[in-house]
Every structure is written in structure tokens, then in C-alpha cells.
Amino acid sequence: MSADCPSRVVLQRIGDKWTPLIVQALKDGPRRFSAVRAAVEGVTPKVLTQSLRSLERDGIVARSVYAEVPVRVEYRLTPLGESLLVPLDAVRAWAESHAGRILEAREAFDAVAD
Template identity: 55%
Template sequence: MTTRTAAERREEARAAYDAYLQECPARQLLDRISDKWVSLLLNALADGPRRYSDLSRTVAGVSQKMLTQTLRTLERDGLVSRSVTPSVPVRVDYELTPLGHSLQPVMRAIKDWAESNIEQVITARETYDAR
């Protein structure tokens, strides 16, 4: 039996992640970042820290419950940090962590692609529905 170093074992574990496999934990992360509220909030936080109320105004249509839940899960996943400033009223700011910033180019590209191609998608839907 060959003895492996801790670094070798970590590399083998990393290589074992395959999102096509049902039990792969990366699937949970893909599920999280593909959520519409997650993508919109990550893009809204791209330019720096934002207050809860500012995020609520920026991301039209998100309920308080969904905004709170989404921010909590992003904080739990290490993509967003929350800072509380004791004042009256209490000030709560959210900002991207370094891990969240590393995801930003992908999220911005998806948002930009959706905005640039929505007309073609609408046309394709109309053509499909007309058949």
C-alpha cells in the first residue's frame, strides 16, 4: 500500500468533484448560483457595499423574505459578508467577499448576455409557440 501525502489526498478529492454526479457537492453550489435572486444580488454588490434597503430598491420584485433568505445563504456560502454598525437605526451593509468577487466576472457576463440576447430569445419563443 502506497502512502500519500495530505496534499496528494486533497488533490485527489478535488479531482473527484464532478457536477454531473448526483452526490457531488458542487451541484448544490451550481443550484445556488443559478438562482435569479442570487445572480441579481451578486451583480448589485459588484460595485461595493450596499445597505439592505438599497438592495431591496435595486432588485425590483424581490420580497423582504427572499432578500433576507438569499443574503443569508450567500453569507453562509462565503460569497457575501454582512457588517452591522451600531447606530440608531442600526446600519447593516453587505459586500462581496474575495470569493464572491472571484465569481463576479461570470455573473456579470451572464447578466450582460441575457440583456443582449433577450430579443432573440423572445423571437425564438414566439416561433416555437406558433408551431
């Protein structure tokens, strides 16, 4: 694990604030922009656009525009994006069983910090 390790690319990719939530929101099939926005509570349009563009750039989501009226834009996971669900689930599983311990540790640490 050196400084330019491929894991670094991936960890920074999935470690950002919205990536995991967006990927989860798309795991059951294509969704429109406003549907993703509703599913991922708290995200602003600007940031959602940024995140989706970035995921599209990385080949994790695909964007399709349908020339209807009004215009319809769908986002879906690519096969690469779907395969990302596997390690993401591993992290989620660990998180669900250990996040409590982390929070306890933080409280204990902060309590001692004079």
C-alpha cells in the same frame, strides 16, 4: 458531470431568482439592506433576507452590523463573491447576444404547437 458535481451546487446557487441581481447590486461596494432592496426592484423583505442569508452561508457575501442609532447593516461581496462576477459576466455576455434567439425560438415553437 454527474449528479453530485460541484457545478450543480454552483449552478443552483446562481440560477435562483435573486442571486445574480443581488451580486450585481453589491459589485460596486458595500450596501445597506434598504439600499439593496431598492437596487433589486421587486424583491420583498422576507425573500431578500432569505437570499442574503443564503449567500452569507455560502461565503459569497459578508454581513456587518454597526451598533449605531438606528442600527446600520451592511452587506458586501467577499473575495469569493467578487470572483463569482467573472463566470457571471460570461453568462451575461452570452445571454445578451443570444437571448433574442431563445425568445424567437420559443415563439416559433409555440406557434407550431397545434
